[in-house]
Amino acid sequence: MLSFALTILLDGISYGMVLFIISVGLTVTMGLMRVINLAHGAFAMIGGYVAGYLTQHGFEFYLALVLATLVSGFLGGLCEMTVIRPLYRKGELAQVLLTIGIVFVVTALITEIFGAFPYRVEFPTYLTQPVDIGFRTYPAYRLFLILVGGLIALILWLLIEGSLYGAKLRAAVDNAGMARAVGMNVNLLFTATFIIGTAFAGLGGAIGSGILSLEPSYALKYVVLFLVVVIVGGEGSFKGSFVAAMALGIIDTTGKYFVAAAAPYLLYGAVFVLLLWRPQGILPPKSLA
Amino acid sequence: MTTLTPKSLPASGLGTMAAGQLSFVGHALPWAIAVVFFFVAGGYLSFGTQVLIWILFALSLDLALGYAGIVTLGQAAFFGLGAYAAGLFAIHASSDPVVGHLVAVGVTALFGFVTGALILHTTGVTFLMLTLAIVSIMFEYANQATKLTGGDDGLQGINVAPLLGVFEFSIFGQTAYVYALVVLFFWFVFSWRVVNSPFGRSLDGIRQKPARMRAIGTPVWRRLLAIYTLSAAMAGSAGALSAHSTSFVGLSVLSLVTSGVVAVILILGGIRRLYGAFVGATIYLLVQDWSAKVSPYFWEFIVGLMLIATVLFLEGGLMDLGRVGRNFLNRIRNRADVK
Numbered sequence: 001m002l003s004f005a006l007t008i009l010l011d012g013i014s015y016g017m018v019l020f021i022i023s024v025g026l027t028v029t030m031g032l033m034r035v036i037n038l039a040h041g042a043f044a045m046i047g048g049y050v051a052g053y054l055t056q057h058g059f060e061f062y063l064a065l066v067l068a069t070l071v072s073g074f075l076g077g078l079c080e081m082t083v084i085r086p087l088y089r090k091g092e093l094a095q096v097l098l099t100i101g102i103v104f105v106v107t108a109l110i111t112e113i114f115g116a117f118p119y120r121v122e123f124p125t126y127l128t129q130p131v132d133i134g135f136r137t138y139p140a141y142r143l144f145l146i147l148v149g150g151l152i153a154l155i156l157w158l159l160i161e162g163s164l165y166g167a168k169l170r171a172a173v174d175n176a177g178m179a180r181a182v183g184m185n186v187n188l189l190f191t192a193t194f195i196i197g198t199a200f201a202g203l204g205g206a207i208g209s210g211i212l213s214l215e216p217s218y219a220l221k222y223v224v225l226f227l228v229v230v231i232v233g234g235e236g237s238f239k240g241s242f243v244a245a246m247a248l249g250i251i252d253t254t255g256k257y258f259v260a261a262a263a264p265y266l267l268y269g270a271v272f273v274l275l276l277w278r279p280q281g282i283l284p285p286k287s288l289a
Numbered sequence: 290m291t292t293l294t295p296k297s298l299p300a301s302g303l304g305t306m307a308a309g310q311l312s313f314v315g316h317a318l319p320w321a322i323a324v325v326f327f328f329v330a331g332g333y334l335s336f337g338t339q340v341l342i343w344i345l346f347a348l349s350l351d352l353a354l355g356y357a358g359i360v361t362l363g364q365a366a367f368f369g370l371g372a373y374a375a376g377l378f379a380i381h382a383s384s385d386p387v388v389g390h391l392v393a394v395g396v397t398a399l400f401g402f403v404t405g406a407l408i409l410h411t412t413g414v415t416f417l418m419l420t421l422a423i424v425s426i427m428f429e430y431a432n433q434a435t436k437l438t439g440g441d442d443g444l445q446g447i448n449v450a451p452l453l454g455v456f457e458f459s460i461f462g463q464t465a466y467v468y469a470l471v472v473l474f475f476w477f478v479f480s481w482r483v484v485n486s487p488f489g490r491s492l493d494g495i496r497q498k499p500a501r502m503r504a505i506g507t508p509v510w511r512r513l514l515a516i517y518t519l520s521a522a523m524a525g526s527a528g529a530l531s532a533h534s535t536s537f538v539g540l541s542v543l544s545l546v547t548s549g550v551v552a553v554i555l556i557l558g559g560i561r562r563l564y565g566a567f568v569g570a571t572i573y574l575l576v577q578d579w580s581a582k583v584s585p586y587f588w589e590f591i592v593g594l595m596l597i598a599t600v601l602f603l604e605g606g607l608m609d610l611g612r613v614g615r616n617f618l619n620r621i622r623n624r625a626d627v628k
Contacts (some may be wrong), residue, residue: 036414083597090600091358092413098555098600100549104593111586216586218573224421231418264430268422275422276407279415 003135008254014142016249017149018208020107020242023229024156025197027241030230031173035087036095038100039079041223047072047202048121049110049213053120065206072202073195080194085187103219119214121217138147148207152200153242160238169193201255202266228271234280319567323470329461335462335534340574341469344532345476347554349523354552355561356484356514360413361549363420366404366427367521371397371528371542373431376444376538379423384448386533387470393529394522401521405514421545428543444538457497465534472530476523480563483519492516553596559606568607 026040047068054064079102087095127144130137160166172179180186205214212222229248233240248267250287255266326337346368352357375393383389408419433437438444451457456464483489494502495509503509531536541547550573558569576595580588603609 002324036417080614083601086601092417093354093556094604096360096362096417097552097596100552101593101600104549104589106593106595108586108590109590109595112584112590116586220549223547224425227414227418227421231414265426268426268429272419272422272426275411275415275419278409283300 007136007138009250009255010138010142010146011111012250012253013246014145014149014249015211015253016246017145018204019229019249020245021149021152021204021224022201022208023204023226023241023245024152024238025194025200026192026226027230027233027238031237035084035099036092037084037099037101038096038223038227039106039219040198041197041221041224042103042106042219043072043076044201044205044208044222044226045110045214045216045218046075046106046205048205048209048218049114049119050202051206052119052121052214053114056120061122061124065203068206069199069203072205073199076198076201077191079198080191081090084194085190088190103223107216107219114216115256116216121209121214123210124227145211156238157187165189165192192265232271232274292511293304300403303507311344312367313453319564322472324623327470330466334466336574336578338462338469338530338534341466341473342527342534342571343551343554343570343574344566345469345473345530346474346527346551347570348473348526348563349520349527350551350555351560351563351566352480352483352516352523353520354555356489356496357492357513359409359513359517359520360417362417362545362552363404364520364524364551365545365547366420366424367397367401368528368531368547368551369398369427369431369523369538372532372538373438373444373527373528373541374525375529375532376438376447378442379447379449379532386449386452389449389533390472390526390529393532394526397525397528398518398522402514402518403524405517405521409510409517424543424545424548429538431540431543434574438538438540441540443540444532446538447532447538448488449533449536453596462534469530472526473550476526477563480523484515488512488515550592550619553592555606556599557595557606559608562608565606565608 004039004239022040022044026037029035029037050071051064051068054067055061059067083098084103087098124142127141129140129144133143160169168179168184168189171190172184176186179189205212205218212218225248229241229245232248233242233244251270252267259266323337323341327334330337346364349367350364351359351519353361353364371393374396375389378389378392379386382392404423408416408423411419432440432608434440435442451466452464456467482491491502495507495512499509528542531542547603554569554573555566556569556590557569557573573592573595576591580591599606603613605612
C-alpha cells in the first residue's frame with residue numbers, strides 16, 4: 001500500500017516537474033510583463049520537435065536538448081522584439097488574440113513540416129529502462145525528470161534571489177516606472193526574461209515529451225495546463241508556481257489511477273473551485289520570490 | 290491660435306458612433322445581399338448558411354466582449370451546448386425544429402446564467418481561466434459520454450421534421466438558409482435595441498470604468514450577468530441552427546479552437562459595431578474555404594497571420610479599413626503640402 005502511494009507520488013512529482021519547467025517562464029513573463037501569453041505552449045512544442053528531429057537524425061541527446069533550448073529561446077526573443085513588445089500597452093484582448101494567432105501559425109507550420117501524427121524524441125537507452133529504487137523498479141526517465149526539474153528550480157531560485165539580474169527583475173516587477181527612472185534598461189530586461197522563459201519552455205517540451213506527447217495540437221491542448229499552473233500559483237510567484245505544478249501533477253496522476261474516466265473533470269474542477277475560492281492564486285506574490 | 294474642440298479630438302469609443310450614424314442604405318445592404326444570395330447561390334447555399342450561423346455566433350460574442358468588455362474564451366461552451374441540446378432533443382424528444390430551437394436557447398441561457406453568476410465577480414486572467422476550465426470540462430465530458438454524445442464520432446442520426454410542418458430540410462439547403470437568416474435577423478434587431486438602450490450605454494460605461502459605474506449606483510454585476518446570459522442564449526441559438534442545418538454535431542464545437550475562431554471573426558470584422566460580425570464571418574469563411582483547398586493546414590496559418598496583423602495594424606477590424614485608409618491618405622497629402 002505504501003509503495004503504491006509512493007509510486008503515485010513519484011509519478012505525480014515527475015509530471016509536476018515537467019509542468020514546472022515549461023510554465024516557469026510563463027510565470028515570470030505574465031507576472032512581470034502582464035502579457036497573457038497563450039503562445040507559450042507553442043515554444044514548448046517547438047523545443048520538442050527540434051529535439052525530436054535531431055535525435056532521430058543521429059544527434060547526441062544532450063546536444064539536441066541544448067539546441068532545442070537555444071532555438072526556442074531565439075524564436076521567443078524574436079517574437080518578443082517584433083510582435084509582443086507592442087502588446088505591453090494594449091489590453092488583455094489584444095494579447096490573447098495575437099498570441100493565439102502565433103499558436104495557429106506555429107501549429108500549421110509544424111503540421112506542414114512534420115505531419116499530423118505524434119512525433120517522438122529518441123531518449124538514450126539508459127533513460128528508457130526501469131531502475132531499482134529499493135521498494136520497486138521505477139522508470140529511469142521519470143527519475144531523470146525529477147532530477148532535472150529540481151536542478152532547474154534550484155538554479156532559478158539562486159538566480160532570482162542572489163544575482164544582480166534577479167534583483168533588477170524584482171525591482172522591475174515592483175515598479176517598472178521607477179526601475180526605468182534609475183536607469184535600468186527595462187526593455188532589455190524584458191527581452192532577456194522572455195528569452196529565458198521560452199528557452200525553458202523548449203527544454204521542458206523536449207524532455208517532457210515522454211509525458212506530454214508531441215503532436216501539432218500540443219500548443220493549444222496543453223497551454224491551458226501551463227496557464228493553470230501560473231494562475232493557480234499566483235501570477236509572478238515563483239514558489240507558487242512550483243507548488244501549483246506539483247499539486248496539479250499529483251492531483252491529475254491520482255485521478256488517473258483511481259477514477260480514470262473522471263480525471264479531466266477532477267483537474268479542471270479543482271482549478272475551477274480553487275480560482276473561485278482564491279482568485280489571486282495560492283501564493284499571491286507580494287513581490288517576485 | 291487653435292482651440293481644442295471636441296471635434297479635433299481623436300474619435301474615442303470606436304464604432305458606436307459610426308454604427309449609430311449608419312444610413313438606411315448601410316442597414317439595408319447586408320440584408321439585401323443575404324436575400325439576393327439566396328436566389329443566385331446555387332450549390333453555395335449551404336456555405337451561405339454556415340456564414341449566417343457564424344455571424345450569429347460572432348454577434349453573441351460582440352455583446353459580451355465588445356460592448357460589456359467581458360474577455361472570454363468560453364463562448365464555444367454555449368455554441369456547443371446549444372448544438373448538442375438541439376441535436377439530443379431532436380433524437381430523443383421531438384423532431385420539431387422550432388421547439389428544439391427554443392429548448393436549446395433556454396438550456397444555454399440557463400447555463401450562461403448559472404456559470405455567469407459564479408464567475409462574473411472575477412476579472413482579467415482569472416476570469417479567462419475560469420471560462421477555459423468550463424469549456425475544457427464540457428469538452429472532456431462530451432468526449433467521454435459516448436453513449437449520449439457519440440464522443441469523437443459526433444452526434445449522428447439527427448432527424449429534423451419540416452419547419453413549421455411545411456418546409457422540408459432538403460440537401461439543397463433552401464429551408465436551412467431561410468431559417469438561419471430569419472433567426473439571425475431576429476437576434477440582430479434584438480441586439481441593436483439592446484446596445485442602443487440605456488442598458489447598453491451602461492454596459493459601455495462598465496467596460497470603460499467598472500469602479501466609477503459602481504460609484505454612481507449601477508448594479509455592475511447584475512448588468513454583466515444579464516448581457517452574459519443574453520450572449521449565451523444567442524450562441525446557443527447559433528449552435529442549434531448548426532445542428533439542425535447539418536443534422537450533425539461534431540465534438541469540435543466544444544473545442545478551444547471554436548472559441549478562438551469566433552474571436553478571430555469578430556476582431557477581423559470589427560468589434561463593437563454589430564455589423565463587424567457580418568464582414569468578419571464572410572471574409573473568414575471565404576479565406577478558410579479557399580486556403581483549405583491549397584493545403585489542409587494552410588487555413589490555420591492564414592488565420593493566424595490575419596489575427597496577428599489585425600491586432601498590430603488594424604485595431605478596429607476590417608470595418609475600420611476605410612478610416613485607416615483615409616488617415617493614411619491625409620498623412621501623405623499633408624506631407625506633400627509641407628513640401
